[in-house]
Amino acid sequence: DTAVSQTPKYLVTQMGNDKSIKCEQNLGHDTMYWYKQDSKKFLKIMFSYNNKELIINETVPNRFSPKSPDKAHLNLHINSLELGDSAVYFCASSHGQGGTEAFFGQGTRLTVV
Amino acid sequence: KQEVTQIPAALSVPEGENLVLNCSFTDSAIYNLQWFRQDPGKGLTSLLLIQSSQREQTSGRLNASLDKSSGRSTLYIAASQPGDSATYLCALPRGGGSEKLVFGKGTKLTVNP
Numbered sequence: 001d002t003a004v005s006q007t008p009k010y011l012v013t014q015m016g017n018d019k020s021i022k023c024e025q026n027l028g029h030d031t032m033y034w035y036k037q038d039s040k041k042f043l044k045i046m047f048s049y050n051n052k053e054l055i056i057n058e059t060v061p062n063r064f065s066p067k068s069p070d071k072a073h074l075n076l077h078i079n080s081l082e083l084g085d086s087a088v089y090f091c092a093s094s095h096g097q098g099g100t101e102a103f104f105g106q107g108t109r110l111t112v113v
Numbered sequence: 114k115q116e117v118t119q120i121p122a123a124l125s126v127p128e129g130e131n132l133v134l135n136c137s138f139t140d141s142a143i144y145n146l147q148w149f150r151q152d153p154g155k156g157l158t159s160l161l162l163i164q165s166s167q168r169e170q171t172s173g174r175l176n177a178s179l180d181k182s183s184g185r186s187t188l189y190i191a192a193s194q195p196g197d198s199a200t201y202l203c204a205l206p207r208g209g210g211s212e213k214l215v216f217g218k219g220t221k222l223t224v225n226p
Binding site for chain 2: 004033035040041042043044045048056090092100101102103104105106107109
């Protein structure tokens with residue numbers, strides 16, 4: 001009964017490949033997010049979706065494309081992977097209104113070789 | 114623009130000690146503040162959410178306080194245990210009702226048996 005689940009947990013791939021990370025939440029939240037944690041452990045927002053609509057898109061290369069088929073799912077597709085994309089990617093969800101608690105998935109450790 | 118600072122970056126204490134982790138923020142117009150715990154190779158676990166109208170929030174041995182006027186929050190851990198060893202992160206919505214969280218860089222806590 002995991003609240004926010006991501007797959008895969010680990011992903012090792014070569015430069016130039018295209019890969020996807022999937023995220024699902026069963027909390028009934030209407031807002032989902034992707035965060036990136038870099039090698040220095042610093043967490044930064046990448047995208048935010050509310051009811052399947054993109055509401056936040058930080059300065060992220062357009063090789064990263066989120067897709068939300070429904071409000072319980074937010075997938076992240078990455079094209080032409082680069083070495084600098086290696087990081088841990090976290091999915092999160094919340095009710096999306098100011099003052100609500102955010103819940104995070106276990107993270108996907110992406111290693112580009 | 115909200116900036117979040119956590120001091121110290123690392124803390125090592127003997128088991129049983131009471132300790133305080135600090136979080137400071139630059140924009141006091143906040144909706145809430147959330148404390149998370151991150152274990153190595155794991156996701157983020159929400160510990161406490163403290164609303165802007167609250168002064169403190171308690172969960173078990175954890176107590177979080179919030180002083181908006183001074184831009185500070187503290188996380189008090191009573192009677193620390195080795196199982197408390199983890200990185201503790203505080204996070205706040207960026208501002209203006211934005212749901213996206215701005216994170217501090219965390220305090221890495223080690224509780225020695």
